[in-house]
Amino acid sequence: MxxxxxxxxxxxxxxxxxxxxxxxxxxxxxxxxxxxxxxxxxxxxxxxxxxxxxxxxxxxxxxxxxxxxxxxxxxxxxxxxxxxxxxxxxxxxxxxxxxxxxxxxxxxxxxxxxxxxxxxxxxxxxxxxxxPVSDFLAPALFFPLVWGLGRVVHGRVVQTLQLRRSAQRLEAERDERARAAVAAERARIARELHDIVAHGVSVMVVQSGAARRLLESDPATARRALEHVEATGRDALAEMRRMLGVLRRADDDLALTPQPRLDQLDVLVRRTRDAGLPVDVRVEGDRTELTAGVDLVAYRVVQEALTNVLKHARATRAVVELRYGATALALEISDDGRPGGTPPAAAAGDGHGLVGMRERVTLYGGRVEAAAGAGGGFRVSALLPYDAGGSP
Known part of the structure; x- marks a missing residue:
């Protein structure tokens, strides 16, 4: 009130x-x-x-x-x-x-x-x-009666005030939850946009650089690289439109494309290979049907790791391993790039992608590690339980 x-x-x-x-x-x-x-x-x-x-x-x-x-x-x-x-x-x-x-x-x-x-x-x-004494009895009887009636009314007034305050408190808590939900959704969209833009732009930069170097010596290869830049840019724009579409009115009747999943990993790997980084994919165990949220997080972990390799590692090869266990999916993305114990993103003064990756994995009850590989390069590993809660 x-x-x-x-x-x-x-x-x-x-x-x-x-x-x-x-x-x-x-x-x-x-x-x-x-x-x-x-x-x-x-x-x-x-x-x-x-x-x-x-x-x-x-x-x-x-x-x-x-x-x-x-x-x-x-x-x-x-x-x-x-x-x-x-x-x-x-x-x-x-x-x-x-x-x-x-x-x-x-x-x-x-x-x-x-x-x-x-x-x-x-x-x-x-x-x-x-x-006489009888003249004093009427006040002695009537005053306590009306006093008792007043206390009943007082109790109801107090109860009404308590209910009103409780309703106001619940309304304030509801508003706070709504604000928290909005903040969480904004953070989710920011992470999604980071993944989309970072990967797409990284591929485009590598391909456009290759096209520039080959423009005179090998025009055909340069043309293919530029076509790949165009295709990557279109795909990134399409995903950005899909993400930003959630901010529009629900009655716009948008035909939004579905969230990426691991069954689209071959497309991601092909783009990375086309950007000049050979990638090997290894799958162990029987493929398990994943929830939509876990599937999306697994895809984003691989995407972010490959993006970091393209941007910072100066690697000649990367390996993506998917191990389907009894209760969880294990991911490992490694490369043979710069040696040492500094994460590629941190070395570039960024680190937001790795932070977002950890937030995603933790949200689903998993864990993620990023460290230097035993034989050089860099390794990102994640473990995602199949029955994790949460939402993408």
Whole structure:
């Protein structure tokens, strides 16, 4: 609930209570005139207002309002401006007792009940010093009854406020989850775009460089390299359109291509070979049907590793190994490029691709390692459980 709406409700309640106090004062004054109270109409009006005016603060200061009403009733009775058995004056006191029970905490409400019972007894004593005990019984019975009703209302009001706060908290948590989901989706799209652009541009740079060197000596080969650059660029653009399509309205009715999977690995390997890097693919074990998410992550791991080899390793050969085990798929991509223990991407001051790769694999309960190979070059290995949760 907004602050403006809450302030408007509070102001409305205050106006209503002020109107109630004015109406009660007018009714008590008219009742005193009709009953022929003493002191003239001016004094009657003054004592009626003194008794009923505190009702304007019955919600904000309920205990003080009750004390004011009871003191006004004592004044009203002591000056003789009201007959001792005035029903309206008694109803005003009962309503003040109800208000203190409904709007004050328990300690204040109990104190208010004591003030109401004692005040009513004082009014009876002031009206008739020789009043019998029976005249004190009515206040002793009615005030606790209306006080109990007020506490029931108080409990319901507190429960309503708690439910409202709980609903506001749940709404805030829902909004926070929605924001987190949006952030996660943006990160996923960023990783996808990185994979698409990095691999495509790496292949295009290698091929265009080869075409430039062969343009005069071997025009036919240079032409084929440029055709490969064009095809790679078109494929990268198509994948980028597919990824960015999720940001468009759902009713655009886009015919989006499916996410890449390991059954498209031969296309990725062919592109890498066409870029000038020989790649061997080795598969061990019986192929296992993978979930869409694990399939996509496995493809992206191979794609990122080959992209890094093209960009940084200065390798002459790469090997992609897929080992289908009983419970998990093991991937290993190695090359014979630059020796040493520095990851290719880190050596170039990048590292975002490897970070994204680790995030993807970890999301599916797997693990990934990137380190120098035992005989030189670089090796990326990943283990992806078949039954991993998560989503791409």
């Amino acid at each position: 907004s602050t403006a709406v809450n302030d408007s409700r509070v102001a409305g309640a205050r106006r209503a209570d002020a109107g109630l106090a004015a109406a009660a004062a007018a009714a008590v004054f008219a009742d005193a005139l009709a009953d022929g109270g003493e002191g003239g109409w001016g004094l009657m009006l003054l004592t009626s207002v003194a008794m009923c005016a505190p009702l304007a603060w019955r919600r904000t200061e309920p205990v003080a309002a009750l004390v004011g009403v009871m003191l006004g009733a004592l004044l009203h009775t002591a000056l003789g401006t009201a007959v001792p058995d005035s029903a309206l004056a008694f109803l005003v006191a009962l309503f003040a007792c109800y208000s203190v029970a409904a709007h004050a905490p328990l300690t204040g409400a109990l104190a208010g009940l004591a003030v109401a019972v004692a005040g009513s007894a004082a009014v009876v004593r002031v009206a008739d010093a020789a009043a």
